[in-house]
Amino acid sequence: MTQEEIEFARDRWVNERDSYIQFGEFLKNELSLIVRRLGIYAEVSSRAKEVHSLVKKLIIKPHHSYETLPDKVGVRVAVRYRSELPIVEAAIKDQFDFSQADDKARALGDNMLGYQSIHIDRLCLKGGGMAEQFPADKFVAELQLRTLGQHLWADISHDTFYKNDSSVALLSEDLRRRVHLMAGVLEVADREFDAMNREIPIQVEGRLLRELEKLYYQLAVRKPDIELSLAVIRLLMPLYRGQTEQEIMSSHVIPSFDSSQAMLRHVYINHAGDYDNTSAFLFQPEALLIYDCLKTDPDATVSAWNHRFPTKELERVATAFGLSLY
Amino acid sequence: MLTNELLGTIVVRSVIFHDVPNHRGTGGAEVTLSTQITRINADHRRMLQEKLTKVLASRRAYGIIFNAQTTSPVPAAVRVHTASGYSAQHLVEMSQGLARHLYGLQNGAISPGLLCVIDIVAGGRHGLVLMKLEREAGAALEPVREGAEIHFDMDLFSNLILTDGTRLFKTAAFLRIGLGDDDFAMTACDGQHQTTDSTEMARFWLLYLGCTVEEEPRVTTAKFYNASLDFLNTHVTDPLQKTQLYESLHTEMQSNRREITPRDFIRDYVSPEIQPSYRDFLEDRHVQLNSTFNKDVATIKNVLRRLTYISAEGVRVVAPEGREGLVQVNDETILVNDRLLSVGPR
Numbered sequence: 001m002t003q004e005e006i007e008f009a010r011d012r013w014v015n016e017r018d019s020y021i022q023f024g025e026f027l028k029n030e031l032s033l034i035v036r037r038l039g040i041y042a043e044v045s046s047r048a049k050e051v052h053s054l055v056k057k058l059i060i061k062p063h064h065s066y067e068t069l070p071d072k073v074g075v076r077v078a079v080r081y082r083s084e085l086p087i088v089e090a091a092i093k094d095q096f097d098f099s100q101a102d103d104k105a106r107a108l109g110d111n112m113l114g115y116q117s118i119h120i121d122r123l124c125l126k127g128g129g130m131a132e133q134f135p136a137d138k139f140v141a142e143l144q145l146r147t148l149g150q151h152l153w154a155d156i157s158h159d160t161f162y163k164n165d166s167s168v169a170l171l172s173e174d175l176r177r178r179v180h181l182m183a184g185v186l187e188v189a190d191r192e193f194d195a196m197n198r199e200i201p202i203q204v205e206g207r208l209l210r211e212l213e214k215l216y217y218q219l220a221v222r223k224p225d226i227e228l229s230l231a232v233i234r235l236l237m238p239l240y241r242g243q244t245e246q247e248i249m250s251s252h253v254i255p256s257f258d259s260s261q262a263m264l265r266h267v268y269i270n271h272a273g274d275y276d277n278t279s280a281f282l283f284q285p286e287a288l289l290i291y292d293c294l295k296t297d298p299d300a301t302v303s304a305w306n307h308r309f310p311t312k313e314l315e316r317v318a319t320a321f322g323l324s325l326y
Numbered sequence: 327m328l329t330n331e332l333l334g335t336i337v338v339r340s341v342i343f344h345d346v347p348n349h350r351g352t353g354g355a356e357v358t359l360s361t362q363i364t365r366i367n368a369d370h371r372r373m374l375q376e377k378l379t380k381v382l383a384s385r386r387a388y389g390i391i392f393n394a395q396t397t398s399p400v401p402a403a404v405r406v407h408t409a410s411g412y413s414a415q416h417l418v419e420m421s422q423g424l425a426r427h428l429y430g431l432q433n434g435a436i437s438p439g440l441l442c443v444i445d446i447v448a449g450g451r452h453g454l455v456l457m458k459l460e461r462e463a464g465a466a467l468e469p470v471r472e473g474a475e476i477h478f479d480m481d482l483f484s485n486l487i488l489t490d491g492t493r494l495f496k497t498a499a500f501l502r503i504g505l506g507d508d509d510f511a512m513t514a515c516d517g518q519h520q521t522t523d524s525t526e527m528a529r530f531w532l533l534y535l536g537c538t539v540e541e542e543p544r545v546t547t548a549k550f551y552n553a554s555l556d557f558l559n560t561h562v563t564d565p566l567q568k569t570q571l572y573e574s575l576h577t578e579m580q581s582n583r584r585e586i587t588p589r590d591f592i593r594d595y596v597s598p599e600i601q602p603s604y605r606d607f608l609e610d611r612h613v614q615l616n617s618t619f620n621k622d623v624a625t626i627k628n629v630l631r632r633l634t635y636i637s638a639e640g641v642r643v644v645a646p647e648g649r650e651g652l653v654q655v656n657d658e659t660i661l662v663n664d665r666l667l668s669v670g671p672r
Binding site: 241259260262263264266267277295296297298299300315319320321322323324325326 | 329330331332333334335336369372376379380381382383384385386387449494589590593598602605616
């Protein structure tokens, strides 16, 4: 690009960046909804390039023009486990128009280590109401889909080695080996977390928590306190008189959730950001178990609850869900 | 009735208070009418929403319908207010009318009170809540006067409500669910009185509202009784459980207790193994498990009546009345024409 063209691109980006920020925010919300519907925990973020970043990129990659530069807006989805990647990828592809996905892990083959992530260079809206505001011929974003482990590698290696293969190539042989060893260690950890998540025998309350999480993440993104979750589940499970976690979910919690979905969504949207006035037990997956127990047998729930937790907190949860203890 | 799914979505839009003293003929205290809605912040809003849920979802709450014969202006006011978009001015004028109506009725032993009229949205629908906060006769509440305008400060009422956190105030909620005059989900609560009480004080709240209970207690009682009988005849196979449930049901119906909460009855008298299926069965038959209803056996009194035959040697046979042929009394014998289900200590 000529200097004039770069200057023109800079001015244009200064003028248009705000609308791209809005586009990024819109994508972030949509992607958050997708992972929530899947009941998967994910960290979703978006950013529009800073003006100086855009200029640098155009200088470094002169074959791109302002129009063709793919990552003026970037969105990132980081999930916990590798096995969740294809599920999320399929759901995203179902909802958006996209270019071919580039799986960086596959490109590494069987004997190389390093940056791993699924990249979709051109993600844009298929249609619908917002497509008028963000037409696909102009508003495109680059999507990065990865695990939190892969994100750790990408984040630190970006700061340390500038993510650039050629900069790594400039390092001494010993340093290069250490870079690759570190990538290997993180990949092993990532794979182990995924395997352990599936293989570790967990207690029944842990299994129930996992099932509750699938519903909870459809309503909220706030991470729960696991210790508290398990304590509440242990306390309330006896109210189901020996039923398995599958029976509790399929016969009780899921029907309760399904029949009250509109209200539950309202409650969690309404209380998000107002944590100071919200029960400590609301933004926890087991809140849905508490809801079912309160609807089924409020007296038994109060009685069990009072053995361990403050009644006032239960009252707050009940009131939030439109129930009364009186 | 307003379900918990609706109550969980209640949003308080605005609120207005009027001080309504006891009406004692001429020369008594006059009603103090606000001319402005009360200013509320997010905390007030949340406090009101929580209080409304506690009251309207409580066991004391019951479904109501508009009384077609009423002379109360409340039904018409509710219909008009919820049929149109929100208007603060309309809320002020309409609520003043409701306060005057309360003043006209509030005499004798009826406590003075503050009429709180709340404009709400629940489930995306427009509604109105009336709440009467009773106060001591001598306790004067000073309104805020700004020129010719008058309103009551919300903190005054926050204190009243919060100092008595568990008290269930006289409340009624009307949520429009359709365009028709009777297309409302309606719930009322009168913490101090039962709907079957015949005293003036007990009937006062419904009289003021121009409403009647959605389902008469005799209907609710019969529904619970008949559903329970059907359950034990179709779902309970163990003879002992069947007899126990039957006996408990009849004992409950004939006891001096004036209220029944199905959930409590199940917990106290039904074997744990059949509790879940019993609960499901009652819910399928539209019996409200968590609501307390006033027992009225008028509809089922003939079914409840049972005759006791006592023999010379002290044998007691108890049989339902009106089942001729079940017990045949002869000169020297008593013949029971039935099969034995169980034997046990009494």
